[in-house]
Amino acid sequence: QSVLTQPPSASGTPGQRITISCSGSGPNIGRNWVHWYQQVPGSAPQLLIHSNIQRPSGVPDRFSGSKSGSSASLAISGLRSEDEGDYYCAAWDDRISSVVFGGGTKVTVL
Amino acid sequence: EVRMVESGGKAVRPGGSLRLSCEASGFIFDDYAMSWVRQVPGKGLEWVAGINWNGGNTGAAPSVKNRFIISRDNARNSVYLDMGSLRVEDTALYYCCRMGGTHIYGSGFDFWGQGTLVTVSS
Numbered sequence: 001q002s003v004l005t006q007p008p009s010a011s012g013t014p015g016q017r018i019t020i021s022c023s024g025s026g027p028n029i030g031r032n033w034v035h036w037y038q039q040v041p042g043s044a045p046q047l048l049i050h051s052n053i054q055r056p057s058g059v060p061d062r063f064s065g066s067k068s069g070s071s072a073s074l075a076i077s078g079l080r081s082e083d084e085g086d087y088y089c090a091a092w093d094d095r096i097s098s099v100v101f102g103g104g105t106k107v108t109v110l
Numbered sequence: 111e112v113r114m115v116e117s118g119g120k121a122v123r124p125g126g127s128l129r130l131s132c133e134a135s136g137f138i139f140d141d142y143a144m145s146w147v148r149q150v151p152g153k154g155l156e157w158v159a160g161i162n163w164n165g166g167n168t169g170a171a172p173s174v175k176n177r178f179i180i181s182r183d184n185a186r187n188s189v190y191l192d193m194g195s196l197r198v199e200d201t202a203l204y205y206c207c208r209m210g211g212t213h214i215y216g217s218g219f220d221f222w223g224q225g226t227l228v229t230v231s232s
Contacts, residue, residue, distance in 0.1 A: 032216060045219075047218050088155050090218070096172060098169065099145070101156065
């Protein structure tokens with residue numbers, strides 16, 4: 001049981017826009033930055049969004065993050081086949097002094 | 111180019127000990143906090159432990175607290191994870207990660223190694 005809650009799967013057709021939610025609580029998302037990671041099959045995860053909304057250099061602007069209260073979302077617009085993989089949200093949790101992850105969302109491009 | 115290379119993973123018996131190492135290159139090592147994150151094959155990510163830029167502050171997940179110790183040697187651009195009282199459920203791929211700032215709280219993991227596999231089995 002993950003501290004942060006994500007839907008197990010999301011899907012869309014090429015060119016579509018999809019969103020992935022990440023639900024937490026006050027001690028984690030409510031008071032701290034949210035970060036998102038992408039893991040394509042067979043590879044290590046990579047940082048996709050940091051500090052709620054910031055994209056590292058090299059990450060396409062098709063990826064965007066948002067946060068409201070104790071929830072966050074990742075949006076992927078103009079969905080492409082290479083976006084298939086697992087997506088994880090994460091945040092620091094003040095109550096347990098640990099980084100906590102969501103369980104991950106598997107994105108499929110139909 | 112930022113690079114982290116993990117080593118030390120192997121098969122061990124329950125109750126045993128192991129030291130993982132991570133050698134970093136391509137950046138000023140003591141400008142960044144570092145962490146270990148693990149992943150059971152086919153499952154999700156779990157933060158294991160983190161250490162701030164000078165080693166003065168560390169943290170560990172409740173599941174490993176009092177069993178695993180993280181440390182760093184800035185002269186060697188290396189971070190270590192000393193794992194004790196190993197359990198079957200510690201079996202995972204262990205990634206070494208650079209954090210985006212000097213502290214273990216707040217920053218994301220902006221660069222990842224390829225991981226080293228630890229298998230705990232009788």
